[in-house]
Amino acid sequence: MKTKESYHRVSPTWCKGCGLFGVFDALKRAAAALDIEPEDLVIVTGIGCHGRLNNYFRAYGFHGLHGRAIPVATGIKLVNPRLQVVAVSGDGDAYSIGLGHFLHALRKNVGLTYLVVDNRIFALTEGQASPTTEFGMVTLSTPFGSKDFPIDGPSLALAAGGTFIARGFSGEVAHLASLIERGMKHNGFALINILSPCVTHNKVNSYDWYKKHIFHVEDVPGYSPKDKARAWEALNSPEKIAVGLIYEGDKPSFEELVLTDRERPIASLNLKVDAPRLGKIMDRFR
Amino acid sequence: MIRDLAVMIAGKAGDGVLFTGNVLAKLLKRHGWEIVTSRDFPSNIRGESTCYTVRASLDKVYGLSDQLDILLAFDCESILAHLPEIAANGIVFCDGQGWTAPPPEQTQGKMFHRFSLRALAREQFGQEIFKNVIALGALSYVLDLDPALLDGIISEMFLRRKGEEVVRKNVRAARFGYEKAKEIIAESERRPLAKKADADRILISGDEAIGLGALAAGCRYFAAYPICPASEIWQWLVHYLPDFGGAVVQTEDELASLNMALGASFAGARAMTSTSGPGASLMMEAFSLAGMAEIPVVIAHVQRLGPATGMPTKSQQGDVLQWIFGSHGEFPRIVLAPGTVGECFELTVGAFNLADKYQCPVIILTELDMGQNFRTTRALDFSGIRIDRGKLLNPEDLLGMAEFKRYELAADGISPRSLPSWKNGVHLAESLEHDEKGYRDEDPLNRRRMMEKRMRKLDQASPDLCPPQVWGCQKAEVGFIGFGSTLGAILEAIEQLRVKSVPSRFLQLRTLWPFPAAEVRQFLAESRDVFVVEHNFSGELATLIKSQVSPCAELKNILNYSTLPFTPKEIVGPVLRSRR
Numbered sequence: 032m033k034t035k036e037s038y039h040r041v042s043p044t045w046c047k048g049c050g051l052f053g054v055f056d057a058l059k060r061a062a063a064a065l066d067i068e069p070e071d072l073v074i075v076t077g078i079g080c081h082g083r084l085n086n087y088f089r090a091y092g093f094h095g096l097h098g099r100a101i102p103v104a105t106g107i108k109l110v111n112p113r114l115q116v117v118a119v120s121g122d123g124d125a126y127s128i129g130l131g132h133f134l135h136a137l138r139k140n141v142g143l144t145y146l147v148v149d150n151r152i153f154a155l156t157e158g159q160a161s162p163t164t165e166f167g168m169v170t171l172s173t174p175f176g177s178k179d180f181p182i183d184g185p186s187l188a189l190a191a192g193g194t195f196i197a198r199g200f201s202g203e204v205a206h207l208a209s210l211i212e213r214g215m216k217h218n219g220f221a222l223i224n225i226l227s228p229c230v231t232h233n234k235v236n237s238y239d240w241y242k243k244h245i246f247h248v249e250d251v252p253g254y255s256p257k258d259k260a261r262a263w264e265a266l267n268s269p270e271k272i273a274v275g276l277i278y279e280g281d282k283p284s285f286e287e288l289v290l291t292d293r294e295r296p297i298a299s300l301n302l303k304v305d306a307p308r309l310g311k312i313m314d315r316f317r
Numbered sequence: 318m319i320r321d322l323a324v325m326i327a328g329k330a331g332d333g334v335l336f337t338g339n340v341l342a343k344l345l346k347r348h349g350w351e352i353v354t355s356r357d358f359p360s361n362i363r364g365e366s367t368c369y370t371v372r373a374s375l376d377k378v379y380g381l382s383d384q385l386d387i388l389l390a391f392d393c394e395s396i397l398a399h400l401p402e403i404a405a406n407g408i409v410f411c412d413g414q415g416w417t418a419p420p421p422e423q424t425q426g427k428m429f430h431r432f433s434l435r436a437l438a439r440e441q442f443g444q445e446i447f448k449n450v451i452a453l454g455a456l457s458y459v460l461d462l463d464p465a466l467l468d469g470i471i472s473e474m475f476l477r478r479k480g481e482e483v484v485r486k487n488v489r490a491a492r493f494g495y496e497k498a499k500e501i502i503a504e505s506e507r508r509p510l511a512k513k514a515d516a517d518r519i520l521i522s523g524d525e526a527i528g529l530g531a532l533a534a535g536c537r538y539f540a541a542y543p544i545c546p547a548s549e550i551w552q553w554l555v556h557y558l559p560d561f562g563g564a565v566v567q568t569e570d571e572l573a574s575l576n577m578a579l580g581a582s583f584a585g586a587r588a589m590t591s592t593s594g595p596g597a598s599l600m601m602e603a604f605s606l607a608g609m610a611e612i613p614v615v616i617a618h619v620q621r622l623g624p625a626t627g628m629p630t631k632s633q634q635g636d637v638l639q640w641i642f643g644s645h646g647e648f649p650r651i652v653l654a655p656g657t658v659g660e661c662f663e664l665t666v667g668a669f670n671l672a673d674k675y676q677c678p679v680i681i682l683t684e685l686d687m688g689q690n691f692r693t694t695r696a697l698d699f700s701g702i703r704i705d706r707g708k709l710l711n712p713e714d715l716l717g718m719a720e721f722k723r724y725e726l727a728a729d730g731i732s733p734r735s736l737p738s739w740k741n742g743v744h745l746a747e748s749l750e751h752d753e754k755g756y757r758d759e760d761p762l763n764r765r766r767m768m769e770k771r772m773r774k775l776d777q778a779s780p781d782l783c784p785p786q787v788w789g790c791q792k793a794e795v796g797f798i799g800f801g802s803t804l805g806a807i808l809e810a811i812e813q814l815r816v817k818s819v820p821s822r823f824l825q826l827r828t829l830w831p832f833p834a835a836e837v838r839q840f841l842a843e844s845r846d847v848f849v850v851e852h853n854f855s856g857e858l859a860t861l862i863k864s865q866v867s868p869c870a871e872l873k874n875i876l877n878y879s880t881l882p883f884t885p886k887e888i889v890g891p892v893l894r895s896r897r
Binding site for chain 1: 515518519520521525529532533535537538540557559560561562563564566568569570572573574576577578579580581582583584585586587588602603606610696697699700702704736737738739740742743744745746747748749755756757
């Protein structure tokens, strides 16, 4: 059996109290709970404070470009669907520069676990407004208050045909780990949007603020993640932010639809040149 | 007997010009002729003028000629538009509908046959669409082609998709056209073709040849976004890759295409994408990532006319320097430029080996003229293909290694690779500057070493790179330098100059980067007048030569930035003028 330590490479150096510590811990717990070999786990990250995760986590990793974690992760998953592919992004990565990829991965239902570490600020670049920054908030780029209305990732995901839409809180590691674990087991694209305080650049959305503003859908009597209308209602609750597994649907995964034989991954195909077969194909040009 | 022929089919988009041209090209090929086709079509589905030229010759040809021998026009406007291109003794077939006589000074010596193609098609076969096959039948009579071969091609085209009844009806229409032509056209007005056996050859487009090359080379992951004129690579591969266990994915944009191909390659696939114009600009971001993370990938870029959206259905060579010097930061890349459809295949096969061996992006740079048009080439040889995955380890070797370093500072700059799921091979593919294991490292000394490691990868690559090819006379004062599909017009120009007692040679560059400086330097030293022939405005290749060969002889540019590829006379003219 794996333990959290199986995935520990080095200790992180994020700011003391950063929500990413909780994410790091939850991800290790989820992987251990599913007994995933570190070699069978690939963590693909974007650019932002979350991108350091690869340096601390023991698993195959791909730290690519800002906003492009999803297409890289999709390529990996299709070439070897036996791998557990986890893509990690920040709110800028997922909902600003990479928004197109996010919606299309939902539409395609690619078998990725997608963690969006949402701290409502561009932290690595010292604190500019992000697409989830609250209206009116003063940041480095919005000294007179943000004039942009924030967008909500899980709501977008629901509209785009997402089949696993969850929201966690990095202050509740055990709960978050269980969401990630379920997301990893989900057939298709699993979004886990993570409310994650930035202790340095976002003094508004702190641990205490979130604790006051969240509610768990599990605690709502009669709530079922299979009910899309209820999910929509939960996501649009006034004043309060819904956390937990908000929606779970059923749709074939992209790799199921695209790959002819998932037991024979592209990664392990024999590329030997079959000259007679290719010759027959060429004959159509005669 | 006719040994060389240029036929144009012209009409409105939606008239079936493409179909008619494709059938004619195949028909002439089956009579043993060498073929080059050229389409000029609008970026529009219906209503605007379009034309399709089939250049055919009993001897090997690579490009178009300056004149048309036969024009098959489905509308009157096409006749007026193309009359000046028709040879003095040329033949014009036209639909009688809406006929207005062209000015007599333009028609002198040219033979006009007015066929009521549409009306005949309607009367005899119930639908106007049969006019195309009727016309092909009539052309077969004029050129003395074998009607059975035409029947065979019609059957190949329709049987699977439309069934026997459609084949029968079309065959009847073709025969009808043949007989009708017999009634109208005098024996003396025919142009019987010389014939030879259809030896071991194929008729293929550059895009299809790239697709076939990719398939043969073991490409098993293809991601792309629709764009003219590169989509045919994908539309061809999509029929075959799944059967070979691979995947073809349509992405949301070209940013995703290249990133996805990089993910696929990282996980172990031979991966590829294709694009053109604006798509290539979007790929510039991930191009740099491939360089930094040292991930093999092949990018086929079929150039079209720019800038911006430009003219999506017109050919151009204006994106050369973008791939050689483009994207942020400095990293090694290889840029290949096939000049024939055979080279489209061979260089694509080679591209995958180069990408794996040097762990860098490899670009196959062609143009619309090469990509979408059809040319004959000798049958492709698959038996000699060798798959070389370079320093990709295998799981057993990896287990035996004391310490695996993905970005090891190897003497040749090329480090071993492992794939996800392999034990003892855990590493990070990192877009930040990194240490030998792939983890972020901002140490100045490490940065210097890593930069040098990457940049020295191609130092010893030249034996693996396709060298330039010299065409034409062995000794000549006039030298041409070019790449890609201008080859056809340059070779025609060399022949025309030879007839005028001006011997000339052509240095065809097939690898644009790393730049073959030694060969170019030697060619420059051996030539008195050098003309760099390019289908662009600013002479990108000439700029490249000047930057890589120093001191550099004077280079004259022959440039064409119009919507149409070079004709031979556009090359011959400037050479002759410069010698006066």
